[in-house]
Amino acid sequence: xxxxxxxxxxxxxxxxxxxxxxxxxxxxxxxxxxxxxxxxxxxxxxxxxxxxxxxxxxxxxxxxxxxxxxxxxxxxxxxxxxxxxxxxxxxxxxxxxxxxxxxxxxxxxxxxxxxxxxxxxxxxxxxxxxxxxxxxxxxxxxxxxxxxxxxxxxxxxxxxxxxxxxxxxxxxxxxxxxxxxxxxxxxxxxxxxxxxxxxxxxxxxxxxxxxxxxxxxxxxxxxxxxxxxxxxxxxxxxxxxxxxxxxxxxxxxxxxxxxxxxxxxxxxxxxxxxxxxxxxxxxxxxxxxxxxxxxxxxxxxxxxxxxxxxxxxxxxxxxxxxxxxxxxxxxxxxxxxxxxxxxxxxxxxxxxxxxxxxxxxxxxxxxxxxxxxxxxxxxxxxxxxxxxxxxxxxxxxxxxxxxxxxxxxxxxxxxxxxxxxxxxxxxxxxxxxxxxxxxxxxxxxxxxxx
Ligand SMILES: Cc1cc2nc3c(=O)[nH]c(=O)nc-3n(C[C@H](O)[C@H](O)[C@H](O)COP(=O)(O)OP(=O)(O)OC[C@H]3O[C@@H](n4cnc5c(N)ncnc54)[C@H](O)[C@@H]3O)c2cc1C
Numbered sequence: 458x459x460x461x462x463x464x465x466x467x468x469x470x471x472x473x474x475x476x477x478x479x480x481x482x483x484x485x486x487x488x489x490x491x492x493x494x495x496x497x498x499x500x501x502x503x504x505x506x507x508x509x510x511x512x513x514x515x516x517x518x519x520x521x522x523x524x525x526x527x528x529x530x531x532x533x534x535x536x537x538x539x540x541x542x543x544x545x546x547x548x549x550x551x552x553x554x555x556x557x558x559x560x561x562x563x564x565x566x567x568x569x570x571x572x573x574x575x576x577x578x579x580x581x582x583x584x585x586x587x588x589x590x591x592x593x594x595x596x597x598x599x600x601x602x603x604x605x606x607x608x609x610x611x612x613x614x615x616x617x618x619x620x621x622x623x624x625x626x627x628x629x630x631x632x633x634x635x636x637x638x639x640x641x642x643x644x645x646x647x648x649x650x651x652x653x654x655x656x657x658x659x660x661x662x663x664x665x666x667x668x669x670x671x672x673x674x675x676x677x678x679x680x681x682x683x684x685x686x687x688x689x690x691x692x693x694x695x696x697x698x699x700x701x702x703x704x705x706x707x708x709x710x711x712x713x714x715x716x717x718x719x720x721x722x723x724x725x726x727x728x729x730x731x732x733x734x735x736x737x738x739x740x741x742x743x744x745x746x747x748x749x750x751x752x753x754x755x756x757x758x759x760x761x762x763x764x765x766x767x768x769x770x771x772x773x774x775x776x777x778x779x780x781x782x783x784x785x786x787x788x789x790x791x792x793x794x795x796x797x798x799x800x801x802x803x804x805x806x807x808x809x810x811x812x813x814x815x816x817x818x819x820x821x822x823x824x825x826x827x828x829x830x831x832x833x834x835x836x837x838x839x840x841x842x843x844x845x846x847x848x849x850x851x852x853x854x855x856x857x858x859x860x861x862x863x864x865x866x867x868x869x870x871x872x873x874x875x876x877x878x879x880x881x882x883x884x885x886x887x888x889x890x891x892x893x894x895x896x897x898x899x900x901x902x903x904x905x906x907x
Contacts, residue, residue: 458483460770461546461558463536463706464566465489466498467756468737470517471763472564472770473528480771485528486558488548490535493590494523499756501593502616505600506623512594531558539563539710541730562732562770565707565720566763569700569738569754574611576696578672583679584694587616596695600627605692608632609681611669613640615786617697618652621661622788624693632662632689634681639665643784644795645833647814648849655791664688700754702739715741717752724776726766734770736762743779745868746798746844747806753782781867782845785857792852794860797845797867800835809839813901817893819854821885828854834863834897836873841907843873846894855887859894873898874907 460476462469465487473485487494493516500515509515523530534548537555545559571586573579583605585596599605608624610617613635624631633640633656639649640656640663653663671682678690702719713729715721720735722728724743728735737759741750758780768775785794803810812835818827830850836843846863850856866876876898883890891899901907 458771459559459561460485460564460767461560461562462487462564462566463539463546464568464737464739465494465530465532466496466566466568466737467759468568468739468763468766469564469566470495470523471760472566472734472736472767474526475764475767476771477526477528479768479773481527483771486531487528488531488534488536488546488558490533491589491591492532494520494530494532496590497756498588498590498593501587501590502619502623504593505597505620506626508626512590512597515590536567536706539565539706539712539733541710541712541733544732560732562734564763564766564770565712565728565733565735565739566737566759566766567703567706567739568759569702571696572699572701574669574696574698576611576669576672578674578679579696581672581674581679583674583692584672584696586696587620588700600624600629600693603692605629607678607689607691608693608695609634609679609689609691610695610697611681612636612697612699613663614643614697614699615641615784617695618786618788620695620697621656624695625659625661629693630660632664632691634667634669634688635663635665636668637665641786641793644793644847644849645799648793648831648833648847651831651849652788652791652793655789659789700738702752702754704739707735707739715750717741717750719752721750724779725769725774726762726777727769734766736766743777745779745781745870749806753780755780755784757783778868781864783860783864785860787852790852791849792854792856793847793849794857795845795847796860796864797843798835799845799847803835803837803844808837808842808844810835810844811838811901811905813897813904815897815900817896818889819850819893820887821889824885826886830854830856830859830893832893832897834873834894834901836901836905838905841872841874841905843867843871843876843898846897859892862892862894873901877902
């Protein structure tokens with residue numbers, strides 16, 4: 458069986474490796490438009506900030522390890538069209554010479570690209586996006602060559618936030634401009650405000666509720682405007698306005714897209730075209746709480762979906778069980794994490810949500826080093842079902858693992874009361890007899906008279 462994979466990042470590599478595991482006789486070819494197979498683009502902000510000195514260490518696996526898998530790796534091959542009748546794709550190399558690659562099964566793992574807001578000036582020198590290895594290398598080279606004193610970040614999702622810390626680490630004066638009412642718009646405003654306070658305490662200027670309409674080069678610097686108003690001047694701009702699925706190849710081949718704009722897939726990661734699968738940031742994702750397909754481009758999902766697509770392309774019968782929307786972010790010494798649905802999202806999906814907020818120490822206060830964490834816990838008032846949580850606290854306070862406890866409960870469709878009954882570990886330096894997530898659950902039950 459000839460299995461062809463377009464894309465060699467999290468989804469494409471997971472798919473290829475799974476195919477070879479499942480059917481060692483299969484012939485697997487991976488076509489990749491750049492020269493960076495299997496790199497952790499999630500690590501790019503840390504390469505920019507200098508915590509990771511050498512970009513090569515961002516590779517999940519070395520080229521030698523990849524070669525051992527028996528997969529054929531075709532680097533610098535940009536696929537330009539999929540012909541699903543003839544069952545072949547055409548790819549062009551750097552010299553613009555085209556080659557046809559036939560397949561029995563095709564896996565599309567073309568990922569996403571940075572969203573490009575319609576702001577004139579986004580193409581000016583000194584304005585960057587952060588998505589591919591090439592972006593990260595270009596940003597670091599620019600910072601080392603021109604040593605900008607000031608940076609403007611447009612957008613404060615997790616990439617904008619991580620990059621704010623990275624640029625600060627390089628001694629650059631950073632300004633963040635966010636269109637929404639608070640930073641990190643994927644968490645509630647009260648959590649965003651805690652992040653904003655911390656950023657300001659670190660000397661970062663933060664402006665929210667501002668929509669940038671123009672970037673101009675004026676003299677030796679770049680100026681950003683909102684309408685007529687000058688918002689910031691700097692020598693470096695990062696536009697971090699989200700990601701959009703790379704679906705042009707699929708759309709041109711009449712492979713249906715879903716409502717989200719990403720490739721329509723089912724739980725087997727099959728598209729609606731015969732013998733073609735899709736996985737990762739180019740594909741839609743089933744949300745277990747809403748039962749609907751959504752778009753949430755994350756590495757953790759890309760790995761899982763890729764594995765399922767690979768197994769099924771190799772004649773397996775695996776199903777992708779869906780996500781619950783779990784995400785975490787570390788910025789300076791704070792960690793913010795969320796899972797499930799926020800109150801506003803739960804309401805929009807027909808639930809009857811109640812959210813309680815509380816503060817609790819991460820471990821017994823008498824043991825040195827205890828720090829306070831803020832928890833927001835959401836459940837359904839009618840059924841008692843657990844719907845989601847947001848937590849913010851200090852790095853080292855196990856915030857992401859606490860959100861993972863709740864994510865596991867959400868995955869299993871448990872109630873808030875079940876969370877109170879969980880058998881969680883306790884020792885004074887690490888937690889309390891009732892872990893903070895259980896205290897929050899108990900508070901929710903009292904509040905709702907459950
Ligand atoms: C800065 C940053 C930080 C992140 N941090 C996190 C994090 O902390 N946690 C998390 O879960 N996720 C994080 N993510 C998201 C995560 O990296 C992505 O969800 C993940 O990489 C998606 O994998 P993918 O294989 O679907 O797509 P991509 O990584 O986008 O890879 C797509 C692949 O397709 C190839 N390709 C595209 N078009 C073609 C074509 N026409 N022909 C040939 N090849 C093609 C590309 O070269 C690439 O190899 C981060 C992303 C960024 C940019």
